[in-house]
Amino acid sequence: xxxxNSTGNNVYLTGEIVSPLVxxxxxxxxxxxxxxxxxxRLSGVCDNIPITISDEIIKNNGLHVGSFIxxxxxxxxxxxxxxxxxxxxxxxxxxxxxxxxxDNPNAIxxxxxxxxxxxxxxxxxxxxxxxxxxxxxxxxxxxxYIPCIAWGRxxxxxxxxxxxxxxxxxxxxxxxxxxxxxxxxxxxxxxAFEVSINQLFREEENPESMEQALSLxxxxxx
Numbered sequence: 001x002x003x004x005n006s007t008g009n010n011v012y013l014t015g016e017i018v019s020p021l022v023x024x025x026x027x028x029x030x031x032x033x034x035x036x037x038x039x040x041r042l043s044g045v046c047d048n049i050p051i052t053i054s055d056e057i058i059k060n061n062g063l064h065v066g067s068f069i070x071x072x073x074x075x076x077x078x079x080x081x082x083x084x085x086x087x088x089x090x091x092x093x094x095x096x097x098x099x100x101x102x103d104n105p106n107a108i109x110x111x112x113x114x115x116x117x118x119x120x121x122x123x124x125x126x127x128x129x130x131x132x133x134x135x136x137x138x139x140x141x142x143x144x145y146i147p148c149i150a151w152g153r154x155x156x157x158x159x160x161x162x163x164x165x166x167x168x169x170x171x172x173x174x175x176x177x178x179x180x181x182x183x184x185x186x187x188x189x190x191x192a193f194e195v196s197i198n199q200l201f202r203e204e205e206n207p208e209s210m211e212q213a214l215s216l217x218x219x220x221x222x
Contacts, residue, residue, distance in 0.1 A: 014105035015039035112136035120159035170199030
């Protein structure tokens with residue numbers, strides 16, 4: 001896939017807008033709207049991925065619920081206060097529309113730093129899994145914090161990595177439903193968003209960039 005504007009955070013999605021466009025609370029410096037893009041997997045399962053689009057792109061392309069689009073952008077994180085607690089919110093910020101790619105409708109490449117120790121575990125069926133949290137520099141004093149999940153060989157590789165390691169990740173963005181159980185016994189179905197890794201390796205470190213990405217002053221709670 002051609003990289004239009006290579007950065008440490010590149011996302012390509014092809015899918016259908018399936019929810020109303022609502023003015024975004026995450027972007028303060030320009031008029032933007034949030035919606036959900038339904039992206040089909042090759043298996044037939046779909047991921048419902050939050051995206052943020054500028055008013056200019058919406059108007060110039062006549063976008064609405066039902067529009068089928070292909071986008072290039074960045075997977076960004078934001079803080080939102082919910083019940084007096086800070087929650088990490090994730091959305092793909094659309095930089096531009098591009099040509100549809102139905103052979104690979106969901107692709108992401110990240111270069112960043114491990115900001116928490118990987119959590120390695122195995123399932124009851126002995127499938128290996130590792131959870132990672134990656135800090136990706138976006139602008140001076142700003143980083144995005146992206147949860148990722150690795151499987152099998154990549155999970156084994158991840159468990160040997162350390163906080164501060166600079167790594168490259170290739171994969172796709174996935175939505176996943178899970179159930180949150182509360183102390184009163186009630187259960188709430190929630191949706192998590194993460195990067196499912198199919199490529200993972202270490203890169204050479206840049207100490208100045210690492211310091212920025214791992215800064216406690218800019219890090220979102222997770």
